[in-house]
Amino acid sequence: MRTVTWQASGPAVQLIDQRALPAELKTLALTTVEDVAEAIRDMAVRGAPAIGAAAAFGLALAGQTSTAASSEGLWEELQSSAGRLRLSRPTAANLGWALDRVLQAGRQRLPEGPAAVRAAVLAEAQRIADEDVQVNRAIGRYGAELLHDGATVIHHCNTGALATVDYGTALGVIRTAHEQGKRIHVLVDETRPRLQGTRLTAWELQQLGIPFEIITDGAAGHFLRRGDVAAVLVGADRVAGNGDVANKIGTYMLALAALDCQVPFYCAVPISTIDTRLASGAAIPIEERDASEVLELELSGLPIAPPGARARNPAFDVTPARLVTAWITERGVLRPPFAKSLATALEGSPPWASS
Amino acid sequence: MRTVTWQASGPAVQLIDQRALPAELKTLALTTVEDVAEAIRDMAVRGAPAIGAAAAFGLALAGQTSTAASSEGLWEELQSSAGRLRLSRPTAANLGWALDRVLQAGRQRLPEGPAAVRAAVLAEAQRIADEDVQVNRAIGRYGAELLHDGATVIHHCNTGALATVDYGTALGVIRTAHEQGKRIHVLVDETRPRLQGTRLTAWELQQLGIPFEIITDGAAGHFLRRGDVAAVLVGADRVAGNGDVANKIGTYMLALAALDCQVPFYCAVPISTIDTRLASGAAIPIEERDASEVLELELSGLPIAPPGARARNPAFDVTPARLVTAWITERGVLRPPFAKSLATALEGSPPWASS
Numbered sequence: 001m002r003t004v005t006w007q008a009s010g011p012a013v014q015l016i017d018q019r020a021l022p023a024e025l026k027t028l029a030l031t032t033v034e035d036v037a038e039a040i041r042d043m044a045v046r047g048a049p050a051i052g053a054a055a056a057f058g059l060a061l062a063g064q065t066s067t068a069a070s071s072e073g074l075w076e077e078l079q080s081s082a083g084r085l086r087l088s089r090p091t092a093a094n095l096g097w098a099l100d101r102v103l104q105a106g107r108q109r110l111p112e113g114p115a116a117v118r119a120a121v122l123a124e125a126q127r128i129a130d131e132d133v134q135v136n137r138a139i140g141r142y143g144a145e146l147l148h149d150g151a152t153v154i155h156h157c158n159t160g161a162l163a164t165v166d167y168g169t170a171l172g173v174i175r176t177a178h179e180q181g182k183r184i185h186v187l188v189d190e191t192r193p194r195l196q197g198t199r200l201t202a203w204e205l206q207q208l209g210i211p212f213e214i215i216t217d218g219a220a221g222h223f224l225r226r227g228d229v230a231a232v233l234v235g236a237d238r239v240a241g242n243g244d245v246a247n248k249i250g251t252y253m254l255a256l257a258a259l260d261c262q263v264p265f266y267c268a269v270p271i272s273t274i275d276t277r278l279a280s281g282a283a284i285p286i287e288e289r290d291a292s293e294v295l296e297l298e299l300s301g302l303p304i305a306p307p308g309a310r311a312r313n314p315a316f317d318v319t320p321a322r323l324v325t326a327w328i329t330e331r332g333v334l335r336p337p338f339a340k341s342l343a344t345a346l347e348g349s350p351p352w353a354s355s
Numbered sequence: 356m357r358t359v360t361w362q363a364s365g366p367a368v369q370l371i372d373q374r375a376l377p378a379e380l381k382t383l384a385l386t387t388v389e390d391v392a393e394a395i396r397d398m399a400v401r402g403a404p405a406i407g408a409a410a411a412f413g414l415a416l417a418g419q420t421s422t423a424a425s426s427e428g429l430w431e432e433l434q435s436s437a438g439r440l441r442l443s444r445p446t447a448a449n450l451g452w453a454l455d456r457v458l459q460a461g462r463q464r465l466p467e468g469p470a471a472v473r474a475a476v477l478a479e480a481q482r483i484a485d486e487d488v489q490v491n492r493a494i495g496r497y498g499a500e501l502l503h504d505g506a507t508v509i510h511h512c513n514t515g516a517l518a519t520v521d522y523g524t525a526l527g528v529i530r531t532a533h534e535q536g537k538r539i540h541v542l543v544d545e546t547r548p549r550l551q552g553t554r555l556t557a558w559e560l561q562q563l564g565i566p567f568e569i570i571t572d573g574a575a576g577h578f579l580r581r582g583d584v585a586a587v588l589v590g591a592d593r594v595a596g597n598g599d600v601a602n603k604i605g606t607y608m609l610a611l612a613a614l615d616c617q618v619p620f621y622c623a624v625p626i627s628t629i630d631t632r633l634a635s636g637a638a639i640p641i642e643e644r645d646a647s648e649v650l651e652l653e654l655s656g657l658p659i660a661p662p663g664a665r666a667r668n669p670a671f672d673v674t675p676a677r678l679v680t681a682w683i684t685e686r687g688v689l690r691p692p693f694a695k696s697l698a699t700a701l702e703g704s705p706p707w708a709s710s
Contacts, residue, residue: 192547203661214649218605219672286577295553
């Protein structure tokens with residue numbers, strides 16, 4: 001079951017509603033662009049690759065449901081819809097990347113009329129989704145080489161099938177190692193405030209039969225310092241051209257603890273998450289979400305803070321490249337200096353091109 | 356209103372029940388040693404100095420309620436009660452320190468008979484409580500010199516009036532600076548899993564009219580890295596002879612982030628929390644509490660993890676002395692090397708001896 005799929009009848013974008021997990025596995029069928037944008041904003045779908053695929057299908061939905069009779073009219077609608085989807089969340093690089101790919105595919109067919117544009121847009125969205133699964137499998141294969149049998153790893157946030165179209169990035173690495181027969185134990189950062197670790201990663205690991213224990217985000221340093229941990233594995237929402245990593249809030253402190261304890265810190269990241277237009281992490285927009293996520297208890301809505309208390313809620317932080325041991329991509333494991341390794345890795349065909 | 360007091364009628368140890376805050380300010384009147392031990396274990400009272408005072412009064416309670424007719428009989432009961440109280444929580448140094456002081460006071464009066472022992476034990480417990488307030492005031496005065504007008508500080512866990520008999524240690528420093536007219540803004544670490552920051556520190560700061568914002572523990576690094584923060588202030592549960600600090604889980608990662616961002620990291624600590632018998636933090640016992648604190652939502656008891664999920668829950672971690680800029684004690688601000696500064700500071704009388 002994919003996290004994000006196209007549903008021809010409707011038509012609709014079908015999503016697993018990640019807000020309801022682990023209590024309930026339910027899906028949403030979204031029939032308007034605004035519904036897709038709202039699902040991204042409210043984190044019914046989250047994880048940079050999953051957001052990218054959802055936005056791509058959202059744009060395909062705009063094409064399929066448009067009544068425009070001309071290429072020009074359809075193109076205006078697609079651009080307007082892409083603009084609305086682009087604003088839904090600011091940090092994940094895959095959102096803009098996927099929308100640009102879908103728009104580009106449509107534009108090339110404008111001379112052939114609106115039916116051809118609609119078909120091209122939908123086909124490109126589907127291609128993005130299918131490629132994401134291949135990308136994750138490749139990341140998993142490269143990354144699993146870094147994990148030895150019996151390794152305990154710390155994982156932050158959720159980077160599994162739910163954060164992607166299927167399989168996962170950092171969690172895909174763990175999954176591949178597990179499928180190779182290695183015994184991997186995962187310390188799952190709960191990941192405040194939205195508890196993606198406790199709610200989503202724990203649920204996925206349970207489905208996969210991979211042993212794990214949940215810890216508070218602040219406890220990661222304790223376990224690293226005790227020498228129990230072989231590696232730290234995270235994903236990314238956007239990587240700058242110098243290798244600085246924007247990822248779920250708390251990642252920077254986790255990377256510092258890994259370095260202090262001489263434990264490798266790996267960032268599993270599809271090439272689509274790398275934004276080479278940005279010179280460093282300082283240029284990555286950091287979303288600040290509503291204070292209620294901190295002040296109230298997830299799911300229950302119960303207040304935990306005194307009435308009137310205020311909160312700050314940055315959803316991401318930036319981990320400087322100097323703290324990253326390696327970036328695990330579908331083109332191989334990139335070691336510092338990042339820009340040079342990336343350039344080398346991008347030469348030649350992707351690893352699944354012949355498959 | 357003191358967090359821990361002696362109630363002659365009963366007699367009873369009276370405590371603010373910190374589990375009920377911020378929703379409700381209620382007190383408990385505990386009439387048996389076992390009830391006091393259970394209140395410490397279940398964190399109705401927490402914070403190293405408050406635990407010390409509660410245990411001291413618990414032992415006084417054992418004395419007052421004992422029916423022993425001889426000094427020997429009473430002494431046996433006191434030792435047995437001290438043993439039960441000592442086991443209630445393992446990490447806070449003040450627990451054993453306070454019990455030893457009370458026992459010592461009683462032992463000196465054994466030749467005078469049980470009434471004299473009972474009186475001495477109660478008087479010593481009361482002295483510990485009264486001194487704690489003086490200690491905190493002195494810590495506040497020394498520490499406030501380190502904060503400039505307009506400073507934003509990050510604070511972890513709760514170290515306020517609730518964590519002590521009154522006034523507070525790290526929060527006492529903030530409070531003194533505020534009382535001196537300095538404008539201090541506090542970023543309050545929520546402090547998972549028990550949320551002492553959100554529930555207790557936010558509540559205390561609100562009472563005091565000190566502006567604050569609550570953040571998740573993982574967000575501290577983000578604000579430090581942005582250059583917004585002038586200092587990090589924490590308390591301690593036990594400090595080893597070399598200056599290693601055992602404090603609420605998450606402190607180590609916070610100290611790493613402060614160092615990486617060149618922000619001073621201060622530990623406000625009564626001398627009674629320093630355990631010079633221990634050569635380093637590696638010898639400090641680290642309590643691991645029940646997994647349910649991580650798996651269920653504070654207050655509501657609602658599950659957040661999938662059924663069957665496991666968790667690890669170390670309540671404290673150890674921050675190596677190399678990450679501490681200075682230890683703020685009632686004998687002055689100690690800078691590295693810790694052991695030498697401590698020895699110098701302990702010469703002469705305490706700062707309130709003449710008052």
